[in-house]
Amino acid sequence: MSELRWNPLLGEWVITATHRQDRTFLPPKDFCPLCPTRPGGPPTEIAREDFDVVVFDNRFPSLQADPPAPAVNGTELTPVAPAAGACEVVVYTPRHEGSLRDASLGRLRRLIAVWSDRTTQLAHRPGVEYVFIFENKGEVIGVTLAHPHGQIYAYPFVPPVVAREVAQGEAHRSKTGGCLWCDVREQERADDRRVIFEAAGWTATVPFFARWPYEVHLMPGRHVGFLSELGAHERDGLALTMKAVLAKYDRLFGFSLPYVMAIHQAPVGTDASDAYHLHFEFYPPNRTESKLKYLAGSETGAGAFINDTLPEETASKLRSLEPMTAEAVRAER
Amino acid sequence: MSELRWNPLLGEWVITATHRQDRTFLPPKDFCPLCPTRPGGPPTEIAREDFDVVVFDNRFPSLQADPPAPAVNGTELTPVAPAAGACEVVVYTPRHEGSLRDASLGRLRRLIAVWSDRTTQLAHRPGVEYVFIFENKGEVIGVTLAHPHGQIYAYPFVPPVVAREVAQGEAHRSKTGGCLWCDVREQERADDRRVIFEAAGWTATVPFFARWPYEVHLMPGRHVGFLSELGAHERDGLALTMKAVLAKYDRLFGFSLPYVMAIHQAPVGTDASDAYHLHFEFYPPNRTESKLKYLAGSETGAGAFINDTLPEETASKLRSLEPMTAEAVRAER
Secondary structure: OEEEEEEOOOOEEEEEEHHHHHOOOOOOHHHOOOOEOOOOOOOOOEOOOOOOOEEEEOOOOOOEOOOOOOOOOOOOOOOEEEOEOEEEEEEOOOOOOOOHHHOOHHHHHHHHHHHHHHHHHHHOOOOOOEEEEEEEEOHHHOOOOOOOEEEEEEEOOOOHHHHHHHHHHHHHHHHHOOOHHHHHHHHHHHHOOOEEEEEOOEEEEOOOOOOOOOOEEEEOOOOOOOHHHOOHHHHHHHHHHHHHHHHHHHHHOOOOOOEEEEEEOOOOOOOOOOOOOOEEEEEOOEOOOOOEOOOOHHHHHHOOEEEOOOHHHHHHHHHHOOOOOHHHHHHHO | OEEEEEEOOOOEEEEEEHHHHHOOOOOOHHHOOOOEOOOOOOOOOEOOOOOOOEEEEOOOOOOEOOOOOOOOOOOOOOOEEEOEOEEEEEEOOOOOOOOHHHOOHHHHHHHHHHHHHHHHHHHOOOOOOEEEEEEEEOHHHOOOOOOOEEEEEEEOOOOHHHHHHHHHHHHHHHHHOOOHHHHHHHHHHHHOOOEEEEEOOEEEEOOOOOOOOOOEEEEOOOOOOOHHHOOHHHHHHHHHHHHHHHHHHHHHOOOOOOEEEEEEOOOOOOOOOOOOOOEEEEEOOEOOOOOEOOOOHHHHHHOOEEEOOOHHHHHHHHHHOOOOOHHHHHHHO
16 A cells, blocks of 8 residues: 655645555565576576666555555645655665775766766656655664665655755845855865865865765756757766765775765756756764664754764865775776 | 854854763663652652652753753854753653553543643743744664653754744745745645554544654644643643554554654744644654664765655555554543
């Protein structure tokens, strides 16, 4: 059973998806459903011996192209709707071990092309209002499969965080005539202290207003709303910037850093002249090597974030970490 | 160092409080700072051999009455402000073991009186716009002290979640002339399936639009905005309803259930005729006995909650659990 229920107190849809309780939970490597099917081995989601980047429908989707009718009746106060949309899995590599940080620049470029294509395809489906690409990494984030992968959700609504960004972007444009993200990026670059990496117009910063200790935003210099608008040089820059940030993350505490990666593209049907600007956000939960930031009362009950670190200090740490050796960069190019 | 930084992408203040990184972290019982000071023992926060309910300033506050000047300069795009307000600790009991569930009805009534008094006191401080009472319970929520206690934050702004509720309440009143919470409560009672307990006009439900599997809301039948507006009979009802819900929670999986408890009163300066209605929200992180719901990509990156359970089913489980034995209720009264 799966449906959307309207939360009238917060003005947002809640996705109810009960079949997900039994989803595969941290299977041993030999039973990983995201590995290529081995000759003589158990079948996996990917019936090939090798692959590059693979996308397929999530077997435990919260949103789907042909959703069941809602199991409950809505009211004017609390409407219900079918859980229409899509949930896709993006497997980054046939290798079970490792993480996105291990992907070559070539693989990252192909992954960016896949993200871009899927966004365009899903945006054309009737009823899809937002395509959200993300990755949950690490058991402390609640990941149920260790194999390096990300996800794509196609929502039948503009989700609350993006809706707030859109409203903020529109208010900023009305007030100043400019783009909110272009202006934030310009301010970060002028200050410079929180910039941790730059390549081909892409800027990676711990933003001045970070909510998480090691939160990093990636912004392209050119005002675009979608991955599909990026040119070849900008895609190269994005791949290099991602690789640099992920390498810094893994050197920070000496282990593969957990994070949520959120790719914020414009809502479906807007274009680059609208007041939105493509950007990536990374939220690692660690506030120290051994302590996590929890979303507790202030964050979940009131929505007020407390950051126990200074963005200038966490940025300084990330900035000082070499993203990779010079030879590694040369080998990658 | 401590300050407020404006997040222009989301339109909200972020509290930066770097001195909290070194706060006391799960000390052994003999060093619990919330226990009464024992004769000959180390000093604690409470220099008494016994007490009932105690409130004092948090030693590691993110907001304080006399905050330092911000350590960074703001801009028009990203203003900064002093982290003014208050962070208080409410110790429920001198007993180190146990939880709020063990409090007698008499102790709960006194706790409600303390909450009510502190709200009124803090609301009178210049600059305080919202008084938020909450409890983080359990190590999986990130609690750093095991001794049963809650917290009070006095924010110099209306925090985002409450601001959204206020906006929704006002929109509902404009549209229908009624109170959003009164109408939600009426609908829940008419449907009845998700009501898990009622006493003295208080209704406890797993709301139709629950975002967490065992989320429970407590609403008074009378339209009030603040705890201080409750009469003696309504306070008795609240104490009994809290005790019943907490007892059900602890019987659900056979262990003391972790949760965030958020008490939503009206913003400072509004009154009961305004479009807000006092209510309690409980969010336990467990989706099963052994599995937690994590706030991952969809929730933190997009703001779209996925609930892997049906509210009708989780409510049915909670409803069927006897809150306490008949003798215990009689003994309590």
